[in-house]
Amino acid sequence: MPSSDKREEGQAGEEMAVRALKKSGYRILERNFTSRLGEIDIVAEEKGCLVFVEVKKRNTDRFGEALYAIDKRKKRHMVRSALCYMKAHNAFGKPARFDVVGIDGDTLKIVRNAFSVGDEDGS
Numbered sequence: 001m002p003s004s005d006k007r008e009e010g011q012a013g014e015e016m017a018v019r020a021l022k023k024s025g026y027r028i029l030e031r032n033f034t035s036r037l038g039e040i041d042i043v044a045e046e047k048g049c050l051v052f053v054e055v056k057k058r059n060t061d062r063f064g065e066a067l068y069a070i071d072k073r074k075k076r077h078m079v080r081s082a083l084c085y086m087k088a089h090n091a092f093g094k095p096a097r098f099d100v101v102g103i104d105g106d107t108l109k110i111v112r113n114a115f116s117v118g119d120e121d122g123s
Contacts, residue, residue: 052096
């Protein structure tokens, strides 16, 4: 699949995720937050909690469910990028968590507290 097709498909997945998150009560603060340490697909807020969301989309189950496509390296980048976001927005006093939106074909799942700080280094 050419990279432009893959990028378009990723954007379509993020649009689906944003709609589902809004419907579930999340307030979207930012999309595609990029720091020198990585990217976070969606930064949102839910009930006063800052939420860093990774979106994973798969069209087939050939490689397993989308939710399981986040490895230790990706978690580490998300945690570090979240810290950059919190520093840039003076948000260290807010509770924060990491959620994942997994999209497998037409099925979308939101997993709250998908991982914690510390999970990214294998602990």
